[in-house]
Amino acid sequence: MRLIIGGGTLAGKPQLLFIHGIGSARTTDVELREWSTSLANGVRAAGHADLVSGLTQSWAAETRFANYSDLFHKADAQGAADDVAEEDLPLLLGLLDEMTQELARQAELVDDRRSLQIITSARAQIQSAIDPDVAQAQGPLGVVRRAGNALTTLLQLPGLRQASQWTSGVQLLPVLSQVGRYLARKEPDDAGLGLDARIRERVLSGLDPSRPLIVISHSLGTVVAYEALHAYRGPVPLWITLGSPLAMGALVLQRLAPRPPHTPGGVERWLNFWDRDDIVVARPRLERWMKPNASGVVPVTERADTNGLWTHTATKYLAHKIVAGPVAETLKKL
Structure with a gap:
């Protein structure tokens, strides 16, 4: 790395980009501090204590938190149900249905009968919400209510029932609907740029393709990162x-661009982590569904069980040593 005398920075200094997922409005500085601190804790747990201050003080890498949460905010929304548009319901219900299918499969694998009972009950409620006769009789708000009840049932699962982040499934629905809103490729701004394009533009803004980039993405942010990295022309030693x-x-999977789904060209290593109690993850082993890039890179999946409340939270993953360790190792090589 070459020191630039006037600017006090390193010409080859690595870039570290955090990309968040579903959730409510975020404050960039607060999130950057929390993600960096959690990653530093994970790095220490992985045996790289010498990098802790480098991560928290951003001298090991130029660290940025790509915050696009405000683009999902509807200023005129009156409540949780108002935040779910009627056109978003089919994909949202499909998402819930696939989530419960995967949760049921995982419960069956470990013979967790209590969890399976809860999941089966939730899935019955989702199937009821999907029923076109129900939709016609009760209207969109009725469907939202049934879907919300199903999520409330799911929040009774071990590891989730004491979570304070959401008091009911209805509050969680508009958060989950963000996946569908991104993939709908709609909601254009005055210049005609769709919501998905505006999100990717914000994520890629300010990056320097001449320097190595490490990307850590979470939840919907992994979908955003997949599409953004296909347009990025710099090296990505680790995603x-x-x-x-x-x-x-x-x-x-079938809505991603470009298709067929494959590892972005600049990615040199792709590590995918999932928690067994993460209700948003279905089909966790991405390597079964992604084709390699020209360098032969495919995702490598590993479980990172946090055994904590509300496991679909980036900071819980980041503090895990098997997640943070490869980041530390990569930074030391750059």
Whole structure:
């Protein structure tokens, strides 16, 4: 790396980009501090204590938190149900259905009968919401109510029932609907740029393709990162995906651009992590669904169980040593 005398920075200084997923409005500085601190804790747990201050003080890498949460905010929304548009319901219900299918499969694998009972009950409620006769009789608000009740049932699962982030499934619905809103490629601004394009533009803004880039993306952010990195022309020594819905069949996988789904060209290593209690992850093993890039890179998936409340949270993943360790190792090589 070459020191630039006047600017006090390193010409080859690595870039570290955090890309968030579903959720409510975020404050960039607060999120950057929390993600960096969690990653530093994970790095220490992985045996790289010498990098902790480098991550928290941003001298090991130029660290940025790509915040696009405000683009999902509807200023005129009156409540949770108002935040779910009628046109978003089919994909949202499909997402819930696929989530419960995967959760049921995981519960069956470990013979968790209590969880399976809860999941089966939730899935019955989702199927009821999907029923066209129900939709016609009760209207969109009735469908939203049924879907919200199903999510409330799912929040009774071990590891989730004491979570304070959401008091009811109805509050969680508009958050989950963000996946569908991104993939709908609609909601143009005054210049005609769709919501998805505006999100990718914000994510890529300010990056320097001449310097190595490490990307850590979470949840919907993994979908955003997939599409953004296909347009990025710089080297990406490491891309980490956390709690990713990328392989969710017709709901996500078949809507990705470009297709067929494959590793972005600049990615040199792709590590994918999932938690067994993460209700947003279905089909966690991305390597079964992604073709390699020209360098032969495909995702490598590993479980990172956090055994904590509300596991679909980036900071819980980042503090895990198997997630943070490869980041530290990569930074030391750059």
